[in-house]
Amino acid sequence: MSQSIIAKRYADALFQLGKEKAKLEQFESELVTLRDVFRGNKEIISFLNHPRFSMEQKKKFVSDSFQSFSAEIVNTLKLLVERHREEIIVDMIGFYIEMMNDAKGIADADVYSVRELSEAEKQRISETFAPKVGKQSLNLTNIVDPSILGGLRLRVGNRIFDGSVSGKLRRIERKLVSANNR
Structure with a gap:
């Protein structure tokens, strides 16, 4: 076992x-x-x-x-x-x-940002995304990652919410490449 x-x-x-x-x-x-x-x-x-x-x-x-x-x-x-x-x-x-x-309705989450987030910003993120994953609140760990260029990337368990500039650029690139391959 x-x-x-x-x-x-x-x-x-x-x-x-x-x-x-x-x-x-x-x-x-x-x-x-x-x-x-x-x-x-x-x-x-x-x-x-x-x-x-x-x-x-x-x-x-x-x-x-x-x-x-x-x-x-x-x-x-x-x-x-x-x-x-x-x-x-x-x-x-x-x-x-x-x-x-789980009993309290809390989930652990990592939030990636270009700079350290304030407690008020973390609270707003928790309030916004907790209902989307079926929880009361999120226990956020802020990870500073300059490679995302701007915006936020949030990982809750195996779900990722990517609102980062680098993520948007990757999505635009994929659309352009797929449009050119047609």
């Missing part, structure tokens, strides 16, 4: 547990912190994977390091360590956050 499927199953189980205990928001905030910790410290995964340390040492490390987290999150981490699934922790957190965003 692929790591992605396994990570998704753990995320789903944690999501259901959070729903039952009314701790979805708390879990999300703890998991975001946890993801930052694991991304910023690759040594943690190395330690948890290392065969020289016993399972008890690894579990104690998890308990001590994340003692301020809820028992459910700590127990999930211990379970993942016990089953030698440390490498899926970051993926599992990503899937959990996706589930939370």
Whole structure:
């Protein structure tokens, strides 16, 4: 079974547990912190994977390091360590956050622009495009890309809305080439 499927199953189980205990928001905030910790410290995964340390040492490390987290999150981490699934922790957190965003009607999106966008501009873009993809709002990541020349390009999942100058020029070029080939 692929790591992605396994990570998704753990995320789903944690999501259901959070729903039952009314701790979805708390879990999300703890998991975001946890993801930052694991991304910023690759040594943690190395330690948890290392065969020289016993399972008890690894579990104690998890308990001590994340003692301020809820028992459910700590127990999930211990379970993942016990089953030698440390490498899926970051993926599992990503899937959990996706589930939370779906539940809230939020989608992650990348917006490409020539310059950094202001918060007001990002808000307007979110309000304009969220209904077009069936969401309440968009969680925008602004990517500055001078190659688009002007305008915007928005990517939400696998959908692209291209209102950039370079995109319009490419479309005009394709029309001219196809008209000349007739």
